Amino acid sequence: MILAIESSCDESALARFDPTRGMAGEWVHSQIDLHKEYGGVVPDLASREHLKNFFPLLEAAGLSAEPGELRQIAVTHGPGLAGCLALGIAFARSLGLAWNLPVVGVNHLRGHAYSPFIDLHQRAPEAYPQAFAELLPHLGLIVSGGNTILFQIDTSQELTVLAETVDDAAGEALDKGAKLLGLPYPGGPQVERIAQNGNAKVYAFPKAIAPRNERRFSFSGLKTSLRYRLEKMSDAELEGALPDICAGYQGAVIDQLVGKTKHLIQAGGYRSLGLSGGVSNNQALRAAMQGLAQRHRMPCLIAQPQHTGDNAAMIAFAAFADPSGLASEPFSIQPALRLAVS
């Protein structure tokens, strides 16, 4: 049994994972309600809350005194907010010392990379190694407020980054677009909601700033083009056009994500497609990625909603499924850790 600890940003979370049976439990001290009042992630609350949160979480996980069946402790060591990471690591080390258990550091982004496979394991733990091997090489897309990364896992389970954003992340592009439109932060989900009633073809936004064969995403120009467009509109015009603008803007973000993914699929030999991170909950993006996978006759694995944000389940799972990505003690806090670095 693995106990995982996640505190890279504003969520304190624990998970217990049994390699022979699957996820045994997940406990998240969701601070969303607390944050809504303040409009976003408030780190002042967050970093102090982690300390307070972990003990009740540990109790909820049935681990207040004895390690029981635990064999290993896994903790996020980056990327994330240095102070928040430090608290989680200190907590993990304390438990490791008290219970005489090994502690491993997990790369948060590798957790996201492997999160679409949690369900595959859960359905048939014994068959997982074979089932996973059959999905390789795998092409995965991580999209969140802070990251936009296309990566592959090859048949020897080596993970390589294929494309990353050079400016804004996809989720950030949606949030910033929402801000320009006067919607409250974080506005990505609101853009999605309003876009449902809009026609993406009415307002054209630059589809792909970076040529499709270039290994990078760029969303910053999109935000600029929205700003130009809004400058030419009156408030009344904007109100009527809002659904179409949201649809066009979101469509341009998704087109770039899916276009680059498609280009890489065509380049070669992948046997599965993955989608994870907070923005993977965007229904239009999910549908576009599923359609793409279907056209190329490959399975599309999408992380379950509870595993798309910051969560400990993906950290526990990566500790099991991605041994080459782990850092063993003594590991350091790495606020700017990259995806492929192990």
Next chain:
Amino acid sequence: MIDLLEQLKHGIRSKTAAETEVLAGRLVTYLPADAVLALHGDLGAGKTTFVRGLARAWNIEEAVTSPTFNLYTIYHGDRQLIHLDAYRLESGADLDALMIEDFLKSPWCFAVEWPERIPDALPEDTWHLYLTINDDQSHQIQLR
């Protein structure tokens, strides 16, 4: 040749992102060893582009991306560069809670976007740069 700082005080026009990066790169020789740089300007004014220029001048090769969601990014090059987006901070106390100072290694440069969110946390010798967008869509960068 007119001193760059004198020019900046009057405001320098930049027509492209590349020009903004070059300008930031020229500024680094004027910055003291440990400098706080407040970058004032609206969405799309070129704040992150400016920070990218600083990074390149200090031989930081990696992608310099917006820290809005992650709050801050620490880069290591000839100097340590901390790129903070204060947009979601309420006050200087929030900045303290991030414990960034525990990770500072001199010489460093602290580049702050949305500095007006945390006026109480900025030292007196902070360099204040104002980035604005002209009617012709070129950008203006001014030191005040």
